[in-house]
Amino acid sequence: MQKLIIQGGVELCGEVSISGAKNAALPVLCASLLTADTLAVRNLPRLKDVSTMLALLKQIGVRILANDTGEAELSAASITNPTAPYDMVKTMRAAILVLGPLLARTGQAHISLPGGCAIGLRPVDQHIKGLQAMGAEISIEHGYIRAQAQRLSGARIIMDIVTVTGTENLMMAATLASGTTILENAAREPEVIDLANCLISMGANIQGAGSNTIVIEGVECLHGGAHSIMPDRIETGTFLTAVTACGGEVHLTRTRADTLDAVLDKLIEAGANIDTGTDWIHLSMNHRPRSVSLRTAPYPAFPTDMQAQFMALNSIADGIAIMTETIFENRFMHVQELKRLNAVIHVEGNTAIVYGIPELGGAHVMATDLRASACLVIAGLIAQGETVIDRIYHLDRGYEQIERKLVQLGAQIRRVPAE
Numbered sequence: 001m002q003k004l005i006i007q008g009g010v011e012l013c014g015e016v017s018i019s020g021a022k023n024a025a026l027p028v029l030c031a032s033l034l035t036a037d038t039l040a041v042r043n044l045p046r047l048k049d050v051s052t053m054l055a056l057l058k059q060i061g062v063r064i065l066a067n068d069t070g071e072a073e074l075s076a077a078s079i080t081n082p083t084a085p086y087d088m089v090k091t092m093r094a095a096i097l098v099l100g101p102l103l104a105r106t107g108q109a110h111i112s113l114p115g116g117c118a119i120g121l122r123p124v125d126q127h128i129k130g131l132q133a134m135g136a137e138i139s140i141e142h143g144y145i146r147a148q149a150q151r152l153s154g155a156r157i158i159m160d161i162v163t164v165t166g167t168e169n170l171m172m173a174a175t176l177a178s179g180t181t182i183l184e185n186a187a188r189e190p191e192v193i194d195l196a197n198c199l200i201s202m203g204a205n206i207q208g209a210g211s212n213t214i215v216i217e218g219v220e221c222l223h224g225g226a227h228s229i230m231p232d233r234i235e236t237g238t239f240l241t242a243v244t245a246c247g248g249e250v251h252l253t254r255t256r257a258d259t260l261d262a263v264l265d266k267l268i269e270a271g272a273n274i275d276t277g278t279d280w281i282h283l284s285m286n287h288r289p290r291s292v293s294l295r296t297a298p299y300p301a302f303p304t305d306m307q308a309q310f311m312a313l314n315s316i317a318d319g320i321a322i323m324t325e326t327i328f329e330n331r332f333m334h335v336q337e338l339k340r341l342n343a344v345i346h347v348e349g350n351t352a353i354v355y356g357i358p359e360l361g362g363a364h365v366m367a368t369d370l371r372a373s374a375c376l377v378i379a380g381l382i383a384q385g386e387t388v389i390d391r392i393y394h395l396d397r398g399y400e401q402i403e404r405k406l407v408q409l410g411a412q413i414r415r416v417p418a419e
């Protein structure tokens with residue numbers, strides 16, 4: 001397995017262009033299943049999850065023309081195999097996003113149950129409950145969700161908890177249902193809006209995306225469309241947090257500050273100077289950061305996908321931070337790795353108390369999930385001496401060319417093949 005080797009303790013300065021958002025790209029690619037025409041997608045990030053999703057769609061029957069500049073044309077004129085096999089779902093939970101579109105378009109789907117993964121159990125009961133309310137018959141057999149329906153019918157669905165992919169799955173399914181679907185307690189994440197915009201470009205009738213009530217008037221069929229994926233707010237936040245932690249100055253382009261209010265507020269609280277424009281963010285930091293306490297919650301509150309990166313920042317900040325994770329029950333796995341770098345962190349239930357110390361020291365650590373990996377990269381950049389990060393395949397699921405972008409900022413980071 002490959003490793004990253006980082007010589008820490010240097011300031012980061014320069015410009016970085018932000019890639020398309022993983023969490024918008026994955027549902028948008030699945031939207032291609034809703035039409036027999038071609039969906040053209042631009043600004044796709046070059047990520048492992050995106051290539052896994054393209055491979056899954058291909059084996060379902062979608063014809064795909066993709067190039068390596070982030071453009072793809074997907075044509076689901078004939079769906080030959082409405083199945084998501086275990087081998088694909090186990091490496092990428094977002095494979096569950098084919099369930100709603102397949103059921104709506106073909107009346108059947110056979111999807112491996114996504115298992116418990118590193119950050120929590122992550123059940124899909126809300127996806128199933130919503131599709132059943134729309135008339136689907138669903139059973140669980142041999143670890144697979146087997147779903148069937150004639151045409152789905154619109155329904156009023158009150159989700160028990162706010163779920164991002166649950167909202168996206170049901171919104172996609174509802175576009176082809178007969179009648180009106182009302183999704184209550186819907187997720188308000190910007191990626192839900194991005195998907196809704198793509199579906200609207202394909203002829204869907206959707207109102208309220210971005211609020212907690214989404215109303216979808218089903219249509220007989222959708223047509224082809226074209227969509228450019230929104231910038232990745234978590235990649236953006238990761239670079240901003242790295243520079244706030246290490247000191248320096250960064251100009252991020254092709255991004256959207258308006259999707260990052262809670263994160264930018266916390267970085268300002270930590271002491272960063274931030275300027276924003278419509279598609280750029282400029283951050284400078286010239287002193288030790290102050291500790292920032294936070295609580296993760298659904299958008300527009302502080303995102304769980306930024307919690308680990310802020311823990312790296314807090315580990316060398318001035319003060320004590322109380323960090324509460326309310327979304328996933330097992331998302332503190334980076335704590336034991338940060339402790340190898342001398343961080344002082346005490347975990348009680350879903351709260352971590354981080355006692356900031358003046359500096360970390362490099363060590364050999366292991367990445368356990370995507371954002372834990374990003375946390376360890378930031379910690380390695382802060383730490384004096386050498387940090388070696390193992391199991392970095394997690395990082396490639398969600399960050400496009402992270403070490404090239406960091407080297408552009410002056411970081412001393414390199415990837416090496418495992419012996």
Ligand SMILES: CC(=O)N[C@H]1[C@@H](OP(=O)(O)OP(=O)(O)OC[C@H]2O[C@@H](n3ccc(=O)[nH]c3=O)[C@H](O)[C@@H]2O)O[C@H](CO)[C@@H](O)[C@@H]1O
Nearest residue numbers: 023094122123124125126127162163164165166305327328
């Ligand atoms: C591909 C994608 O977009 N991934 C994001 C998405 O994941 P994902 O959509 O999987 O996360 P959810 O919003 O569904 O999960 C939120 C909470 O709801 C629970 N839950 C969810 C569905 C369900 O049917 N039953 C249930 O109990 C989950 O276990 C979790 O505790 O949103 C998460 C929360 O912002 C982010 O961390 C992920 O990066």
Ligand SMILES: C=C(OP(=O)(O)O)C(=O)O
Nearest residue numbers: 023093094305370371398
């Ligand atoms: C948890 C994440 O992704 P996924 O839902 O794809 O596992 C993430 O992006 O941090």
